[in-house]
Amino acid sequence: MAQPIIISQSGSYHYVQDTAGELTIYVLLFTSEEVDIEVSQMVSGCSVTIKGLCYISNKDSARVHTHVKHLASEGQSQQVVKFVLNDEAKGEFFGELYIAKDAQHIDAQQTNRNILLSRQASMRTRPQLIIYADDVKASHGATTGQLDENALFYMQQRGISKSTAQQLLLQAFVKDVLPLSLDGVSEHIQERLLSLGIGEEV
Amino acid sequence: MSLLEIRNLRASIAGKEILKGVNLTINEGEVHAIMGPNGAGKSTLSAVLTGHPAYTVTEGQVLLHGKDLLSMPPEQRAREGVFLSFQYPVEIPGVSMVNFLRTAVNEKRQYEGKEPLKATEFLKLMREKRALLEMADKLNNRAVNEGFSGGEKKKNEIFQMAMLEPCLSILDETDSGLDIDALRIVAAGVNKLKTPNNASIVITHYQRLLDYIVPDFVHVLADGQIVKTGTKELALELEQKGYEWLNQ
Numbered sequence: 001m002a003q004p005i006i007i008s009q010s011g012s013y014h015y016v017q018d019t020a021g022e023l024t025i026y027v028l029l030f031t032s033e034e035v036d037i038e039v040s041q042m043v044s045g046c047s048v049t050i051k052g053l054c055y056i057s058n059k060d061s062a063r064v065h066t067h068v069k070h071l072a073s074e075g076q077s078q079q080v081v082k083f084v085l086n087d088e089a090k091g092e093f094f095g096e097l098y099i100a101k102d103a104q105h106i107d108a109q110q111t112n113r114n115i116l117l118s119r120q121a122s123m124r125t126r127p128q129l130i131i132y133a134d135d136v137k138a139s140h141g142a143t144t145g146q147l148d149e150n151a152l153f154y155m156q157q158r159g160i161s162k163s164t165a166q167q168l169l170l171q172a173f174v175k176d177v178l179p180l181s182l183d184g185v186s187e188h189i190q191e192r193l194l195s196l197g198i199g200e201e202v
Numbered sequence: 203m204s205l206l207e208i209r210n211l212r213a214s215i216a217g218k219e220i221l222k223g224v225n226l227t228i229n230e231g232e233v234h235a236i237m238g239p240n241g242a243g244k245s246t247l248s249a250v251l252t253g254h255p256a257y258t259v260t261e262g263q264v265l266l267h268g269k270d271l272l273s274m275p276p277e278q279r280a281r282e283g284v285f286l287s288f289q290y291p292v293e294i295p296g297v298s299m300v301n302f303l304r305t306a307v308n309e310k311r312q313y314e315g316k317e318p319l320k321a322t323e324f325l326k327l328m329r330e331k332r333a334l335l336e337m338a339d340k341l342n343n344r345a346v347n348e349g350f351s352g353g354e355k356k357k358n359e360i361f362q363m364a365m366l367e368p369c370l371s372i373l374d375e376t377d378s379g380l381d382i383d384a385l386r387i388v389a390a391g392v393n394k395l396k397t398p399n400n401a402s403i404v405i406t407h408y409q410r411l412l413d414y415i416v417p418d419f420v421h422v423l424a425d426g427q428i429v430k431t432g433t434k435e436l437a438l439e440l441e442q443k444g445y446e447w448l449n450q
Binding site: 148149150151153154155156157158159160161162164168169171172173175 | 252253254255275276277280281285286288291292293294295296297301302303305306309310313345346362366
């Protein structure tokens, strides 16, 4: 499989899949950034995975827009984008999924899950599915909430400090959107992941 | 000095008073059963003793080995040796049992000024304690309580108790949802963990559990107060006559 693409700063990123194959993109944002990703599948048999983690604090705001365009049949797309927002941070996810009339047998999933760590943090999320083909599987889901209070108390009752308990829950939350290997991830991003205690394998 | 001393404890949730002046003294080596009708405040008592944030203590005092328990955050109470076997153990997806327990054991050791356990020592300890509860190895690689059956969750509570070696264990309806085999294993586990220096509070609706975990004292909690205290015979009497009998 090809080396995944890692996006960690603002910009518009366009990818055209004109041969059958897999594309994997990770978005890792830790400060104010605006990222637009567009992926167009031109031929049948393409697959794209977009995973994202935006972990921001202070008054920073991060925006991720994705546009996945299925223009050919037998394509797959999977998007899982997560935001962790602390302090007064603002997050925005806009996920557009387009399936053209002739693009049959598409399997497309989009998930956006967000955790607000403070009452002042806020999240906007807007999934948009535009589907013209009639024989496709497409799903989307978005949730925004806080860390599970019952789980936090359960861990504290076992002697784990609240901050460590929060970190364990956050590690669990972000696990599935991080790259399997930090090779190829810039040192700056590696530092950020490790300082948040979420990059290390347990 | 008593292990635990509860003095005139009053507590409320969302403005509603649940505990209305509880007094209870527990010494080392003792097992106390707390029985009572639904809504009497049994689970509230365990939540207040462990520092659940939903409850507000409005009056009274709780001393653990003479220390003011109520001023401590939940994790400190746990490190001081208060353990709650939850009535409804919480599922924590994505956090493995090993990671969870290693963190808990080592944070407690750090609090006690001890070195953290090395990985091999920790895994050995887990193996030993797991055998006590006749638990399958595979449970420890799974996320905390996730997908565990009702019986597995209750065994897992007592397993954690074995790992943490508390001085005061509160078993909140540990028998609910257990079949007779699981009940026997769980009770045997609790009995093996009994020492002359620790104590237990066993909260239950049914006398059945007390056939296996024999209490030194039985208390009846009704409408937020302990209204009667006796020995294990009181539990049998309650089983026959119901709680209504106490009002007569």
